[in-house]
Amino acid sequence: MSEKPILRIKDLDVRYYTDAGIVRANNQINLELKPGERVGLVGESGSGKSTLALAILRMIKPPGTIAGGEIWLDDIELTRLSEERMRQIRGKDISMVPQGAMNSLNPVMRIKDQIIDTMIDHDLGLSRAEMEELAIEALRATELDPKVGNMYPHELSGGMKQRACIAISVAMNPKVIIADEPTSALDVITQRQVMETLGRLQERLGSAIILIGHDMGLMAQFVDRIAVMYAGWMMELGKIEDVFTNPLNPYTQLLISSLPLLDRRGEFSGIPGITPPLTDLPPGCVFNDRCPQAMAVCRTAMPPLREHEPEHLAACYLYENGIKVTEERHDEAVRAQ
Amino acid sequence: MNQLLSILQYLRRNKSLALGLGILVFLTLFTVVGLQFIDRKVDPYPLAAPASIPPTLSYCPRTEPDCPNPKAYPFGTDAQGRDLFAVAVTGTWMTLQIGFLAGGIGLVVGTFLGFTSAFYGGLYDAVIRLSVDVLLTVPGLLVLVVIASSLGDKNITVTGMGLIISLLAWRGPARVIRSQVLSMRERSYVMMARLNGMSNMAIIFKEMMPNLLPYLGASLVSAVTSAIFASMGLAALGLGPLREPTLGVTIYWVINQSAFLRGLWWWGAVPITIVALVFVMLFLISIGLDELANPRVRRAR
Amino acid sequence: MRYSWSFVLRRFGQLLLVVWAAATLNFFIPKLTPRNPLREKLLAEATRSGYIAPGFEEMVQAYETKFGLDRPLWQQYLTYLGDVVRGDLGYSIANYPKTVWELILEGLPWTIGLLLTTTLLAFLIGSLLGALMAWPKASHWFRYILPSLLIFGAIPAYVIALTLIYFVAFRWKLVPLGGGYSIGSTPSLTMSFILDVLHHSILPALALVLAGAGGWAIGMRGMMVTVQGEDYMTFAEAKGLKEWRLFLKYGVRNALLPQVTSLALALSFIVSGSVLVELVMGYPGLGTLLARSINQLDYFMIYGIVFVIVVAIAVTMFIMDMIYPLLDPRISYERH
Amino acid sequence: MTKLLELNNVTKVFKGGTVALDDISFSVDAASPSVIAVAGESGSGKSTLGLITLGFLEPTKGTVLYKGQDIHKLRGEAQFAFRKEVQAIFQDPFAVYNPFYKVDHLFYEAIKNFKLANSKDEAQRLIVEALESVGLRPDETLGRFPHQLSGGQRQRLVVARALLLQPQLLVADEPVSMVDASLRATILKSLRKLNDEYKITILYITHDLTTAYHVSDYIMILYKGSVMEAGDVESVIRDPKHPYTQLLIDSIPWPDLQRTWGQKEIIIPDGTEVIGKGCKFASRCPHVMSICREARPPLYFPNGESRVAACYLYEGQPTLSRDDVGDLFATVAHKQAAPVAAD
Amino acid sequence: GGGQTAAPAAAPSGGEAAGGAAAPAEGAAQRLKDVPRERTLIVMWAGTDGQFTDVGLANGYATGSKNGHRAVLGAFEPLFYYSAFADEVIPWLATDAQYNDDYTELTVKIREGVEWSDGTPFTANDVAFTLQMLKDNEPFLRDSTAIKAWVESTEVVDDLTVVIKFYEPRPRFLFDKLYGKFDTGIWWVPAHIFKDVDEIQGFGFYDLEKGWPVVTGPYNVVDWTPQQQTMDRRDDWWAAKIGFAELPEIERIIVIPWTSEERASQLMILNEIDSSLDLRATTISQVVAQNPAVITHTGRELPYGYIDWWPTSFWFNCDEPPFNDPNVRWAVSYTIDRQQMLDVALEGSGILTELPFPYYPPLMPYIEATKPLLEQYPTNEHNLDKAAERMRAAGYEKDSEGFWVKDGQRVEASIVGGAIFNDIGPVLAEQLRRGGFEAEYITPADAGTRRSDGTAKISLFGHGGSIADPFDTLDMYTSKYYRPTGEPAQFFSRYRNPEYDAILEEMASMRPDPDDPQYMDLYLAAIEIYLRDLIDCPIQQWLHRIPMNTTYWTNWPTQDNNYVNGAFWHQTVGLILHNLKATQA
């Protein structure tokens, strides 16, 4: 894994300045993405997943703003680009497969035209006929009938709409695809179809993909690495096998144990308590008030995301260089500071 | 206290509402304080003052050199000797009275019909819908002329004017609210209310109505606006309480007596400014309420 | 074809029903007054010369018989229905022997020319302004200066018209002082005459557009705010579309749809809606004609104009229903 | 055996011509309250079934009986009792709250209308009890507006409300699909509790077979408004017989690195299928036979097990006669106890 | 101003304008010759709200037309012109008219050489035909009721002589019907065309192809749309041919429809128009001030107008309480302050009147003779004490709010007005209000009906009666016009007094002559009753304040050049047209 990352997010902070206070939606997010890699981003509702996606595309709208950090696409730093340069990158270099495909297509435009629009605005220098050709190709690539190009969104089923969205997103051969809950509104069969299509295309194009969702099952089936978010912070990041078999952060542990499995019928174990509001986080680790293993140190500051095992990072005071530590040692450490 | 603070905080963000309410406060203060300086029964009517005096803060009638009883006409007087300051002070309220009466009744009736028709559907709905469509074709002027000619030898009163305008003012709201309710009827909480054993009327009034409140508020503003427009239009056609110093009637006299040509610019400027102010106020409040009512804006909590 | 013939037929039947009901209602309303339009008319004529000739009452009665106004109401109603079906709107009482059609046709071109155009212009301009007001990336100029221009929407059109006339036409002499065309020119299909007409329509058009655009802007602003929250706007932006395309093809295009329905309604009010502006401008439109007919209680004129309005409204609505599916592909009347 | 709910040949055709339900019959036994899952892909008619059961929709054909009485003919007292005894939980835990009121409104209205309490205190006590039994802290939830609560809290409040009303039948339409993974378990647990402790029969509508598997006793798989397979949840999920069910289960993304999805190919229909004749799934079925396009398959008991499948692959096996479809779950339950031979 | 050229470029040829249609007539532009502005007279009147609704109704007897000569300005001529101001009769289409001794026959001599515009001679036959037509079409046509009641027959002696025979002595027929003055006088129709018309009142008489209307006057209409009516000079006019009169200098007359005073004033100030309907006292002063070229009857001095035959009064319904009591009527009169009305509403520019007569020279002897009576009955006095006295006499007391009450009833004194009284109306109402009457000024759309059926208890209205003879106005108060309230009455005082009726009956049969002491005594007896009972309450003289623009035309009728009254919409318009001289020769 010596390949150069295509996308690097460094210490990204995103804030929404609302009446109720400052929403710290993304805090110190660090993530690297290599070409062809599939990274999953999970976390409960409101944990800042979509915000991260929008931040990468620099589409955070007021009252939100990127408050700090850097986003590198290859050698370009996105947060400092002009709006026009950024626009050219959107859709072409970084594209998005939207959440809820149901409403993501312009209801009064034919599918084909919605694909072509992207091409026109990225100045490919193609003739109309050539672009139509490309659009049809994009549809074919997503296993849609070319006829679909002449249809309006409402004439398509949910799965077809989602494919159409994918067709639009990949039409420009992007280097990074961000898929924000692309299938959460679909039933399992359609979901599988769509995800298979997306996976195939991604492999063909060699793009990196960030899959956002809260369905751990889907993640298990699709991604190579997974990042777990909680209340705007990244709690754990690692290979999917590592995270599933050996979750480090207690939050991840609880999350995984609450998953329905075939051989555990009728057992339900949720995570007690509720997520704190992002405007009013508890001091220390954001999870400390729900964490069964919380220690005194956990109430001091948010632990940084550190590599505790090879390519397995976690933000938790329970570990030091991959070794689980006891509370006493921590207290010592705190005292030492 | 806390609540007041949060309201103020909200107003800081919702600038239109704040500005609109600001104008409202200003107009209220202006008229309420103004009332102390005038004789409400005399000053806004003809012959209360020397005619055609430009705005002046210190006025002495030319006829009396030593000026024993100086009276100022800060807004001037009109050609019939109304004190335009008194007109402004009393007329604003009269105008709003017409507007709110007509707009209010129009909205209440319209809301009731809109609600029931959308909620019960069927033949009732069809009848209401058809009636509204048909009634929409009746020229308002025609109705007014018919009423005016059966009115006897008095002018329409301010209240009467409001009532007459309200006769036709319900058509629009009925139409619009019906479609609002139609979409609302499918909401889950309406189903939930039924599961709670609530009656149809209870559902309409307790569940649906409150949620339309911001919307109704906005509609009230627009209903009031159109009612004031209507009253001014009718006054401009000479069908109104010609003696009463409502803003519409004042504008009627301005036009009728060629005030601009005669150089009596203040005669027109006073009512037009206030009308514009009133409308800007309603307009801003309406935009503000709109924002308040828009769930997408609210969601950002 | 997005709709079936049976739908068109049903919709057409509905149209006829509305026209009939509206025509009936408008037949009876003016009959509610105790006034005698003939006496009013003849009196008005007589007092113009300051002189009421003897035999006046006999004249009134003779005319009543002549116009059939002395017959029972139901007979008058049936006659009226029959005439209307044949397209015969009869004579104007106040302008006999001029027919209602003659008078309507005299006013119609002006009404259509001015009011139709200004209503559409106000719609377009207002909608565009409203959209820009809600567009976060639009220049601040739009968001702060234009709303203040919208204050014009707060002043009745005829007051705007009056003020405009006073300054622009009378004091500064930039445009003609009202009227449909220059005094001394004769209507003809020549360039110079058409330009003359356009020149004369600048002020009334300006007044109507200024007064009307505000309302559209408010509506559009609201819709645009809603549309901007839609997922497809986010997705379209993520596609890297250019600003104007995003604005027009994705934003405005969708926000405009609900406005179109209101436009249909607004179009149907152009006749009755602008009476005062026509009056102030000395513009020879149908609105003035209607207002006067109502004042004179010229039954046949009222019936005629209202009937034309009703048909216009019904037909506009019908046409709107028919073209709406073309504007909004989601609407379809295929199966119902 | 008294029937709590009975659907007889219910068909629902919507205005646009969509056949949402096609001749559905089943019944629920009053004596043994169970959780019955209704599953199927989007648009298969699940919600329609729920709404018809609740009496919010009227079937185009067929009847819905509640305790033996047609629910659309109920009047007065009986109607009122039906309203109280048949309750629901909906998918969107936000939309069921009237945003104008605090969440308490939902409880107080119910208590007031159904006269569940004689005093305010008693009402309060009832509410607190209900909240606590779904694991909510009253001081954290009551007196707040819906948007001030998390999705999980909102949904559990609805469950608590159902608990408070103690209905006989609860229609739960996708109660957890909008809730994230960590809360899902908590809510399902509460649902289970309703059935286990309060003996409430639950119609659990979902497209998520994993949760269906976890909470329900029986399951009914719908496809385009028709029953494809039905029976005891353990056998249906662990060993699906109908090709459609097999496909469904194969497509579940289990959070299990060992179980990869997508063993079965998904066939996309070519659009030539004839609607109304034969098996509805024929055009997507990998095992399609000519007979499948001829006539609607009856419900077979494959291998005499405790479930039925509408598929000709099991031709020759005993069938559930049309008249008995109504007793489907009863029969299945019976079979489970003592499988019987074909007739 | 921009854009107002008198004649636009010629249009391509095309068909003729069909009568009345609004569609732009392609032919019109070509048919019309170019006439420079300085040879064009542009006046603004007729029409309402900026529109002519009578396009194509050149027949003055058509119901919707503007009546008689007004349909097409300068096109129709009377037998005699009469100028009240010059007190002069000018024979025109006729040369002479003589009564027999008992006033039962009138012999009219027609001028030789008068021709209709289609070349047909105007003869005695046209006069006889017109009178017969009026008799036959009673009551549809203007004047028809009177003619039917008065005229027994006509006899055409020869082409130039016609004898009109009456049932009874009709000494006023000549003045009333054959003199063209103010707005009265019969309009003569061409017999050769009208004889084929079935329904006179439904006949448009406008078809440029056929040369209709057929007229005798020096102008005929050439273009007519809802926006303007254009009349061009007929150079083959009979009077020029036979040397009776010269062709007028005006080559074209354009009439544009009236909209509002504001617009008329603006157009006047910008020299777009040469004259208009009369303006209000307050506006005309502005027009004069803002355009030095504009003059009025009194030049550029107050009151800018001349007295019309239409003095304004408060008309009462004398048959209904409370105004059936002369005390109350007098109280009203004492309550109003006419001078204040003048000062405030008319900016000081009006003329009050003590009697319901226009102060015209022929009437002055009568008015002088009334002076002593007016000492006793001061109709113009503002005196609240006297008002109170009268009210108490009528049984009224003031209530706490200062209103007169009797039997718990306040005096409802709403004043029915009309647009032309909008200046004085509100002021008068307010004066009454302050004097204790529950008054309001109203302008209902059905004001006419309310006046005529008596539901209006007080109305502001003029008289249109006497010009040279007090009889015409006084006759309006006789009981022959009495109708119970609710029934329409031609004159609406609803005053009944047998004594008064008797006096008027006697006057009716006499030739009016101020020098005849018997006639004068009868007059004084009648006017004393009028004053004693104050049948109506004189307010002001009605002034025609007509702006006249000297930019293009001079020699307008003014008090220094008093050849006729200046209303160009009156029958005497011909005299004005003949007198106007181009300013820019």
Ligand SMILES: Nc1ncnc2c1ncn2[C@@H]1O[C@H](COP(=O)(O)OP(=O)(O)OP(=O)(O)O)[C@@H](O)[C@H]1O
């Ligand atoms: N436009 C906005 N204004 C204010 N706050 C916002 C806005 N958008 C998001 N937030 C807040 O930011 C936080 C993160 O939101 P985000 O949409 O990124 O969450 P998410 O993880 O995508 O959740 P979900 O799973 O529900 O999509 C939430 O608390 C949300 O309320």
Ligand SMILES: Nc1ncnc2c1ncn2[C@@H]1O[C@H](COP(=O)(O)OP(=O)(O)OP(=O)(O)O)[C@@H](O)[C@H]1O
């Ligand atoms: N009110 C309605 N009018 C017309 N068609 C409807 C209506 N409600 C549902 N349908 C149609 O009936 C069919 C069944 O819908 P239903 O909502 O029962 O499906 P579902 O199984 O609940 O789907 P989902 O999983 O998406 O909720 C669908 O094709 C749907 O489009």
Ligand SMILES: [Mg+2]
């Ligand atoms: Mg999200």
Ligand SMILES: [Mg+2]
């Ligand atoms: Mg559903």
